[in-house]
Amino acid sequence: MQVQLSHPARTVEVKGPKKVKELLRELNLVVEAHLVIKGDDLVTEDEMLYDGDQIEIRPVISGGSPRFTPHVSRLTSQE
Amino acid sequence: MNCTKCKTKAVIGLPRHNAAFCKGCFNGFVHDQVARAIKSEKMFGKEDRILVAVSGGKDSLALWDILLKLGYRTDGLYVDLGIGSYSEQSHAKVTKFAEAVAASHGAALHLHTVEQEAGAGIKELAQLIHRPTCSTCGTIKRYQFNRVAIEQHYDVMATGHNLDDEAARLLGNVLHWQEEYLDKQGPSLPASVAGFAKKVKPLYRLSERELAAYAVLNRIDYIVEECPMAKGSKMLQYKEVLNRLETESPGTKQTFYWGFLEKQSKKQPTETTMTEKDRAVLHPCTSCSQPTTAGVCSYCKMMARAKTVVPR
Numbered sequence: 001m002q003v004q005l006s007h008p009a010r011t012v013e014v015k016g017p018k019k020v021k022e023l024l025r026e027l028n029l030v031v032e033a034h035l036v037i038k039g040d041d042l043v044t045e046d047e048m049l050y051d052g053d054q055i056e057i058r059p060v061i062s063g064g065s066p067r068f069t070p071h072v073s074r075l076t077s078q079e
Numbered sequence: 080m081n082c083t084k085c086k087t088k089a090v091i092g093l094p095r096h097n098a099a100f101c102k103g104c105f106n107g108f109v110h111d112q113v114a115r116a117i118k119s120e121k122m123f124g125k126e127d128r129i130l131v132a133v134s135g136g137k138d139s140l141a142l143w144d145i146l147l148k149l150g151y152r153t154d155g156l157y158v159d160l161g162i163g164s165y166s167e168q169s170h171a172k173v174t175k176f177a178e179a180v181a182a183s184h185g186a187a188l189h190l191h192t193v194e195q196e197a198g199a200g201i202k203e204l205a206q207l208i209h210r211p212t213c214s215t216c217g218t219i220k221r222y223q224f225n226r227v228a229i230e231q232h233y234d235v236m237a238t239g240h241n242l243d244d245e246a247a248r249l250l251g252n253v254l255h256w257q258e259e260y261l262d263k264q265g266p267s268l269p270a271s272v273a274g275f276a277k278k279v280k281p282l283y284r285l286s287e288r289e290l291a292a293y294a295v296l297n298r299i300d301y302i303v304e305e306c307p308m309a310k311g312s313k314m315l316q317y318k319e320v321l322n323r324l325e326t327e328s329p330g331t332k333q334t335f336y337w338g339f340l341e342k343q344s345k346k347q348p349t350e351t352t353m354t355e356k357d358r359a360v361l362h363p364c365t366s367c368s369q370p371t372t373a374g375v376c377s378y379c380k381m382m383a384r385a386k387t388v389v390p391r
């Protein structure tokens with residue numbers, strides 16, 4: 001199956017059949033930081049994926065310093 | 080995996096709640112978490128006008144979407160930082176959402192363009208005035224959001240900070256024992272002095288993964304790319320560590336952050352002490368009259384310096 005990854009954007013080929021959970025483990029990716037999308041649909045960790053499936057593994061963590069920090073007197077430490 | 084509620088096929092598992100949901104039940108769960116946050120932290124009511132800070136990312140667009148669907152009166156504000164293709168793309172996503180979704184609810188989008196006011200994008204500006212980009216960015220966003228909220232008479236401004244953001248920030252503050260910041264880590268900050276808007280974080284009960292799932296399921300087109308300045312940031316490192324822990328022991332992040340909030344609420348009447356502290360140190364900027372601890376606020380100082388170095 002074709003697996004599309006981000007940061008940096010790349011595509012890898014992985015042999016199926018394989019559960020979502022196993023795919024993530026094989027790629028050394030943490031469940032809590034990713035969503036797995038098959039075609040257009042979100043799938044759970046126990047879903048079986050087959051050769052020929054179009055898979056996207058999307059990272060969900062956005063970094064950055066504060067997208068916004070509070071008031072002047074409440075400056076946070078992460079600036 | 081089947082939906083815990085209606086037993087149809089689930090689209091997402093939520094280990095920290097020991098549950099899994101189909102799309103419909105998941106949307107219900109998300110809306111419910113936000114409604115609970117708004118109520119328990121007394122953020123705002125149905126009559127209030129809310130300004131939502133939107134960046135084009137999943138959290139802020141999901142926030143705007145959720146508040147509109149819950150029937151709140153919201154408008155958006157986008158600050159164009161002028162960071163090359165990242166800003167172009169995120170601007171396009173915000174405009175698209177505003178036109179396709181928000182407009183039908185009667186919501187408007189405000190826009191502030193850094194380059195127009197400062198004469199340069201955030202990166203060049205930061206270089207010229209010798210300050211880190213993210214700190215320059217923070218000053219500008221903070222200032223502009225507050226300015227628009229006050230000038231346009233919004234009752235409150237809402238940002239898309241989620242459970243991961245708050246837990247990571249708390250971890251950072253605890254690791255460095257920055258106790259003075261702990262008081263200010265609540266999801267609802269009152270308008271302590273005239274000239275400052277009330278600020279709230281209605282997504283503090285939802286994780287980043289849940290918000291990304293909400294965006295994907297509801298076809299909210301957001302910018303997946305990161306701001307290029309975020310690379311290697313401390314925040315990202317803390318989030319990574321927390322997510323490793325979360326995967327091993329689901330519920331770690333909420334236990335950490337919500338537990339902290341609970342302790343804080345028992346400890347002190349935060350609002351009054353914080354408000355009193357603010358009142359003692361803040362007074363209007365002599366140039367723009369936004370509250371500041373100095374004579375001239377850091378934003379005005381920055382703009383003054385920019386004017387001397389940026390060729391017009």
Ligand code: SF4
Binds near residue numbers: 214
């Ligand atoms: S990463 Fe830095 S420059 Fe980019 S949006 Fe966040 S604070 Fe601003």
Ligand SMILES: [Zn+2]
Binds near residue numbers: 082100
């Ligand atoms: Zn269901």
Ligand SMILES: [Zn+2]
Binds near residue numbers: 367368369379380
């Ligand atoms: Zn000023």
